[in-house]
Amino acid sequence: MGWEDELFALFDDLEDQASALYAAERDLELADRSRAEYQQVTLGSRLMASVGLPVGLGVLGVGAVAGTLERVADGWLLVAAGDHDWIVVLGAVTTLSGASERSVPEVAWSPLTRLGLASALRRIAEAGEPCLLHLRDGSRLDGVLRRVGADFCELVTGADRRTVLVAFSALAAAQSRS
Known part of the structure; x- marks a missing residue:
């Protein structure tokens, strides 16, 4: 060479x-x-990418909730689980399985996702359907939502039709009873 x-x-x-x-x-x-x-990815953005997928949630005061993730919005999500729908407060979610590997940044979310928990609960109240409210401490209240305020809702419970005010800060999830 x-x-x-x-x-x-x-x-x-x-x-x-x-x-x-x-x-x-x-x-x-x-x-x-x-x-x-x-580090910029939020749980909400991972949930938004998971809409339409079967997911498993761990929820404070409730335990396991499994079903199809139908909607994600400001501070809450909707899970369809057989005959029952769950409105789950995002702050009460402790674990999530079955989520998409992707995420959708909040700037790409629909304007409808800005509707808060109060809007979702108002729809239940307007329908007059019975529901079960799960509180973060593990207790439950069965009744019909009557009115929804800025940070609480009114639930009419039992045969005596007693009204109980429930603070959103104590609420973990609302489950349809129909």
């Missing part, structure tokens, strides 16, 4: 080494960027 061939082989080797070092550095930078960007 002549000196020119040796020189070109040396340059090829140096170029290969430089490419390998660049690729390794680039992989580390991409992994670092990925970790930094993932």
